[in-house]
Amino acid sequence: MSRPMVELTVDGKPVSVPEGSxxxxxxxxxxxxxxxxxxxxxxxxxxxxxxxVVELEGSRALVPACSRLAExxxxxxxxxxxxxxxxxxxxxxxxxxVDMSRAPAFAGYAARYGARPExxxxxxxxVAQPVKTDNELFVRDYARCMxxxxxxxxxxxxxxxxFAIALAGRSFEARIATxxxxxxxxxxxxxxxxxxxxxxxxxLAFKAEHDLRAAGRWDESRQTVTDTxxxxxxxxxxxxxxxxxxxxxxxxxxxxxxxxxxHLCVKGRFGFSFVESGEPEKR
Numbered sequence: 001m002s003r004p005m006v007e008l009t010v011d012g013k014p015v016s017v018p019e020g021s022x023x024x025x026x027x028x029x030x031x032x033x034x035x036x037x038x039x040x041x042x043x044x045x046x047x048x049x050x051x052x053v054v055e056l057e058g059s060r061a062l063v064p065a066c067s068r069l070a071e072x073x074x075x076x077x078x079x080x081x082x083x084x085x086x087x088x089x090x091x092x093x094x095x096x097x098v099d100m101s102r103a104p105a106f107a108g109y110a111a112r113y114g115a116r117p118e119x120x121x122x123x124x125x126x127v128a129q130p131v132k133t134d135n136e137l138f139v140r141d142y143a144r145c146m147x148x149x150x151x152x153x154x155x156x157x158x159x160x161x162x163f164a165i166a167l168a169g170r171s172f173e174a175r176i177a178t179x180x181x182x183x184x185x186x187x188x189x190x191x192x193x194x195x196x197x198x199x200x201x202x203x204l205a206f207k208a209e210h211d212l213r214a215a216g217r218w219d220e221s222r223q224t225v226t227d228t229x230x231x232x233x234x235x236x237x238x239x240x241x242x243x244x245x246x247x248x249x250x251x252x253x254x255x256x257x258x259x260x261x262x263h264l265c266v267k268g269r270f271g272f273s274f275v276e277s278g279e280p281e282k283r
Contacts, residue, residue, distance in 0.1 A: 008074035015070075023054060023065040023076055032078050035087065035109045037094075038148035039066040040198050042255045042262040043158045046149045050090050051109065055080045062086055084113060091115035099144045102202030131210070134183040137270045138196050139210045144203040145176055151195035151204060152176065159263040164189040176203075193269035197252055197262060208249045219244065227254075230268040235259060237268050248272045 003018040010023075010030050017026045022045070027034045038049035047064035054065045057075035062082060077083065091110050095117030100106040109115070132140040147167070155165050164187045168177040178187035196204040205213075212218040223244045230237040237260045242250040251269050255262035 006070045006072050008070055008072065008076065010076045011078055017070050021070050023056075023063070023068045023070055023074075024052060026070045026076070027054070027065060027078055034065050034078060035105070035112075036066060037103070037105065037109075037146065037200055038150060040150055040255065040262075043150060043153045043198060046153065049094070049146065049148055051087055053083060053086050054078045055083050088113040088115045092117045092119060094146055096120035098146045098201065100146070100201060102144060103146075103200055105200070132183075133207070133210075135185055135191070136207055137191055137266075138193060138204060138206055140184075141203050141205065141210075142175055144201045146201055146203075147174060147176070148200060150198040150200065154194040154198045154263065155189075159194045159261075160190065160192050162188050162190055162192070165195065191266045191270065192264060193251075193266065194263045197264070197269070206250050208247075212244070212249060218249075223249070230264075232267045232271065237264060239264070239268060241272070247276055 003020060005016045006019050006021065007014065007016050008026060009015060010027055010032060013030050015026045015029050017029055024034055024036070024039065034054070035051045036049075037051050038047070039045055039052060045064075045067035047067040050062075050064060052065040053062035055077040056063050056068070057077075065076075065078075087109075091106070091113060092115045094100060095106070095110060095115065096119075110117070129142055132142070149167070152166055154160060155162050164184070165176055165178055167174060168181065169175050178184060178189070184191070193206075196206065199205075209218065223242055226241050226243065228239050228241060230239050238253050238257045240252045240254060241248050242252070251264070251272060253260040253262050253264050253268070260268075
């Protein structure tokens with residue numbers, strides 16, 4: 001059964017979207033590129049980064065486009081002076097407190113809005129701490145964590161329902177942690193890696209990728225991405241294999257996949273060592 005349509009305007013252009021759509025979806029319907037960092041199409045919006053804010057006629061404050069639902073008659077401005085100033089400041093605050101060098105979208109957004117994080121002084125990661133390498137599958141570098149909560153959502157009801165990680169601490173001590181700040185092997189983690197798959201800043205990364213970067217050998221210009229089907233069971237999950245020098249360095253799944261929704265199990269995401277073992281298959 002089709003949903004009723006909602007009529008509104010975005011930057012003066014009439015837009016018609018199905019009831020229940022967000023302002024972000026309305027903006028994209030008319031080709032408006034609204035920046036996002038904490039939003040993902042396969043996760044529940046938590047509107048914490050505030051990069052996607054837009055101006056809504058009649059609203060005192062700017063509203064997050066990723067979670068605000070479209071209503072009939074809304075008049076939305078995505079490029080007003082208020083919006084530009086807000087987005088610039090948010091990007092500057094993030095860039096001055098968190099290492100965003102591995103956030104693919106950040107540099108483009110900063111250039112687009114003229115953001116200069118250095119205005120707030122030398123870079124100082126508010127959650128600076130040693131890289132956590134307590135397992136052989138992925139590492140946690142929380143100096144790069146912007147507290148977008150994507151990993152928490154993926155570990156929770158949006159995907160895995162494991163609840164191994166959550167927000168701990170307050171203010172400058174706020175951080176993503178396991179229960180009692182223990183190691184991942186001692187937590188409820190099942191190593192599905194869905195947290196790694198949604199991380200936008202590189203705070204969570206494949207151990208293979210981390211090691212290559214540490215050795216100065218990570219080179220995306222030499223990498224290829226090939227879609228295939230997971231060999232482990234009959235579900236038929238799509239795997240996107242990122243390969244460098246004939247070795248798999250990262251495995252993801254398309255977020256628009258009707259089977260995975262971008263999420264995988266531990267075998268699908270990390271069970272690829274047999275491909276590179278060089279050993280004949282044992283039966």
